[in-house]
Amino acid sequence: MAVILLLILIVLTLILNIVFSFRHSSDIILQQNDSLVREFEEFRRTLTLKEPPGTAVSDERRVSTGRESVAERSSHETGSGTNPRRSEKGISQRYSSTGDNISSSRTTYPASEKLAVGETISLNETDTTEWKKVPGVGSVYASRIVGYRGLLGGFVRVEQLLEVYGIDQELFSRIAVYIEPDGNFSRLKINDSDFGELLRHPYLNYKQVKAIMSIRRRKGDLSSIRELSILDEFTSEDILRLEPYLEF
Template sequence: MFLRRSEKRGIIFLSVMILALFVLPLASRERECPLFLLTPPATSDTTGISLTKPLPSPIELNTADSSTLVKIRGIGSYYASKIIRYRERLGGFHTPKQLKEIKFQYLNIDTLLARFTVNPSLIRQKDLDTMTFKAVLKHPYLAYEDVQLIFNAKRKFGKINFSILNSEKILPLYKLQKIKPYFK
């Protein structure tokens, strides 16, 4: 079979690419020898002073302003404002894992969770009995149907608070556990 010069080049190029992409990585794993022999950087010099930077102190989410949040790598002014708006809707963060509930398109929040702390005593608890339907509906954990159930119970019992919601099983248990820190 006769092959043209361009076909020969293509076959050679394809075989080199297969070798580089599939064969070499497998061969380097089998020997457990790194492909590039780089030594790790020294963590201290001869004087005993550590050259690595200490980790910054964690940021408290319930008191942080946007200028504090922007100091974290990966969080710009847009993401900082999203975090603050969500904190206002919630009434405060109960745990740093609640940041996962915010949609971050280009940020992996899991890698940053260790940089945050939360003081649950700073959560602003709201009184369900004095709130309007629209105000309760703005809470991110409550859907329209949940708020309807709450206000039906308010009409039935004359007043409403978290202990009534819990004792009368107005909402499912998982929702009650989620909203417990936010309502009196």
């Protein structure tokens, strides 16, 4: 029983301590708030005493005056007087003049000259510069045409341009009217050329060159293209393409 009473006393003591501490802190807070209010009132009275009577200015007027002063400072800083629109006009003029200088400084390249209707170039006697004058032919196609023509030894027919990589029937129809065949092509000496020279020709493959070299070893020089036509390595189409280029 004594233990229970002791516990009750301890609990009551703790509760009283909490209540007293809360009241004490509240009094301190109220005292601090009262002191702040008094200080604020004294500060406002001092401001009222310092300002002469009849000089009170409304907040709206102060704001407008502040805006005018900012605008005036901006106009003085830009060196355009009291008219900000004039400064904006001057800035736009400076930018436009700068743009004109930039555009005028750009390098202009003349358009490449193209052949007119009725004008032609030679099939085998023109370089890449002349080929680029053909409408529809640019630097890439001109280089391919000249390169393939060098491997062939020259074009026999205009239709051989279809064998150039990238030239289809549509493009060929557009450029064929500007090209004139000239018959200026070279022939391949089939009996004097070595294996590598024969193989470099676009119309001869490895098996065909090997067959030619075999006949030359067994029978000697070839006398006509008929000797090639009887070989299995050559088709009738191969013979038609090769015939203008072979010299016996």
